[in-house]
Amino acid sequence: MNPPAVGEAEQRFESIDLAALTRADRYKILTGAVIPRPIAFVTSLGPGGIVNAAPFSQFVILAVDPGLLGFSVGPRPGGSDAKDTLVNVQRAGEFVINMVPEGWEQRVQQASEEYPPDVSEADLLGFATLPSRRIATPRLAGSKIQFECTLDQVLQFGDAPNHLVVGRIVEMHVAEGLTQNCRIDARAYAPVARIGGRNYVRLGDIVEV
Numbered sequence: 001m002n003p004p005a006v007g008e009a010e011q012r013f014e015s016i017d018l019a020a021l022t023r024a025d026r027y028k029i030l031t032g033a034v035i036p037r038p039i040a041f042v043t044s045l046g047p048g049g050i051v052n053a054a055p056f057s058q059f060v061i062l063a064v065d066p067g068l069l070g071f072s073v074g075p076r077p078g079g080s081d082a083k084d085t086l087v088n089v090q091r092a093g094e095f096v097i098n099m100v101p102e103g104w105e106q107r108v109q110q111a112s113e114e115y116p117p118d119v120s121e122a123d124l125l126g127f128a129t130l131p132s133r134r135i136a137t138p139r140l141a142g143s144k145i146q147f148e149c150t151l152d153q154v155l156q157f158g159d160a161p162n163h164l165v166v167g168r169i170v171e172m173h174v175a176e177g178l179t180q181n182c183r184i185d186a187r188a189y190a191p192v193a194r195i196g197g198r199n200y201v202r203l204g205d206i207v208e209v
């Protein structure tokens with residue numbers, strides 16, 4: 001074990017009882033602390049085949065055998081009905097996770113605003129789509145990596161509640177030139193991540209150890 005760096009042992013902390021905070025403050029402090037978070041920009045099929053697009057940064061690799069990805073859908077602010085993405089993936093049993101390239105930050109933020117289920121964020125915000133190979137939900141052109149997923153399961157957590165949507169990757173698309181022997185060139189990929197509030201980060205230093 002390395003000895004602590006000079007000053008580490010003297011660091012003082014503010015200890016916070018999360019249960020004593022308001023929900024808004026709990027959200028603020030947790031989403032400010034667990035950073036940077038990659039963003040699953042999820043396309044799903046709404047009523048009449050409309051293409052819904054919404055970002056989710058509570059997003060994680062859950063398994064590699066098989067490849068399972070999960071993202072957590074919280075309650076609608078102040079509302080009782082479920083977010084469109086949750087309704088759509090439960091109805092259609094499939095969705096696409098599009099990774100977010102640099103330059104999309106503003107439009108991703110706009111896509112997170114509330115639109116009625118019959119409005120396509122993809123059309124409204126000018127995202128071009130590409131057909132998927134294994135499922136009916138289209139991918140977003142311009143995203144450098146996309147995962148076609150079928151719905152594996154939905155798990156419920158917390159009081160609000162939150163729904164962890166688990167997708168089984170049935171096809172993965174990687175922009176040409178990004179990968180060699182399955183190793184992805186992170187610099188060329190350059191995905192955007194979310195930090196607290198309306199703030200996003202791009203790749204900074206890469207430290208090889």
Ligand SMILES: Cc1cc2nc3c(=O)[nH]c(=O)nc-3n(C[C@H](O)[C@H](O)[C@H](O)COP(=O)(O)O)c2cc1C
Nearest residue numbers: 054055056057058072073074083084085109112113
């Ligand atoms: C970058 C970003 C990340 C977000 N991550 C989440 C998340 O992980 N879970 C969630 O419930 N909402 C998240 N949101 C909010 C949703 O995108 C928002 O509620 C959206 O309106 C849901 O759209 P839908 O009703 O079409 O599914 C995020 C918003 C932004 C801008």
